[in-house]
Amino acid sequence: AQSVTQLDSQVPVFEEAPVELRCNYSSSVSVYLFWYVQYPNQGLQLLLKYLSGSTLVKGINGFEAEFNKSQTSFHLRKPSVHISDTAEYFCAVTSKTSGSRLTFGEGTQLTVNP
Amino acid sequence: DVKVTQSSRYLVKRTGEKVFLECVQDMDHENMFWYRQDPGLGLRLIYFSYDVKMKEKGDIPEGYSVSREKKERFSLILESASTNQTSMYLCATLGAAVRTEAFFGQGTRLTVV
Numbered sequence A: 001a002q003s004v005t006q007l008d009s010q011v012p013v014f015e016e017a018p019v020e021l022r023c024n025y026s027s028s029v030s031v032y033l034f035w036y037v038q039y040p041n042q043g044l045q046l047l048l049k050y051l052s053g054s055t056l057v058k059g060i061n062g063f064e065a066e067f068n069k070s071q072t073s074f075h076l077r078k079p080s081v082h083i084s085d086t087a088e089y090f091c092a093v094t095s096k097t098s099g100s101r102l103t104f105g106e107g108t109q110l111t112v113n114p
Numbered sequence B: 001d002v003k004v005t006q007s008s009r010y011l012v013k014r015t016g017e018k019v020f021l022e023c024v025q026d027m028d029h030e031n032m033f034w035y036r037q038d039p040g041l042g043l044r045l046i047y048f049s050y051d052v053k054m055k056e057k058g059d060i061p062e063g064y065s066v067s068r069e070k071k072e073r074f075s076l077i078l079e080s081a082s083t084n085q086t087s088m089y090l091c092a093t094l095g096a097a098v099r100t101e102a103f104f105g106q107g108t109r110l111t112v113v
Helices: none
Strands: A003-006 A010-014 A019-021 A023-026 A031-038 A044-050 A056-058 A064-068 A073-078 A087-095 A102-104 A108-113 B004-006 B010-013 B019-025 B031-038 B042-051 B054-057 B064-070 B073-078 B087-094 B108-112
Touching: A003 A087, A003 A102, A010 A019, A019 A108, A023 A031, A023 A087, A031 A064, A031 A073, A044 A056, A044 A064, A044 A073, A073 A087, A102 B031, A102 B042, B004 B087, B010 B019, B019 B031, B019 B087, B019 B108, B031 B064, B031 B073, B042 B064, B042 B073, B054 B064, B073 B087
Parallel strands: A010 A108, B010 B108
Antiparallel strands: A003 A023, A019 A073, A023 A073, A031 A044, A031 A087, A056 A064, A064 A073, A087 A102, A087 A108, B004 B019, B019 B073, B031 B042, B031 B087, B042 B054, B064 B073, B087 B108
């Protein structure tokens, strides 16, 4: 069985500060990993994804994430956040087998304060 | 443009009613999912389907069933709605090929009174 744990439910930061949102996963097979963002009253939007290859993945809006197989982690980072980054962020995992489920974490609420 | 369409944005139903939530996709994706989203609990998987007429239970299937008679349509059924099923319901699709990503509908806010 696969699972995702987002280690922080809420992350408050000041504008222009760096941020890291942590995600750990468990799976017995090779995985695909995703970060999604949900702005208030909107649907989920893909930020970035890891499928294979380079472990450092760049996404939209200046976000990036690093896949670490040995630590089974996929942490999301941004060097300098803006007020507009305030949103809920979800980490998700699916496997490369057919008929595979797509499992999400509990979400991390990022609040950027002026 | 990718489209995952959920039949209703808002629904209000009475306790004990049978409720149908419909999801239609135009991506020709094999996999389709139903989640419910509740504050602090993230997205919890109710059911998913990886092919027509194929379904798998997710993490919280109790009180729900699903139907997938055609590839593009995946229905979530609440057999007898209860107040603890008041939630936001999200449908998603995911292709089976490499370099895929999941696409979501806009969600259905269901209130059971």
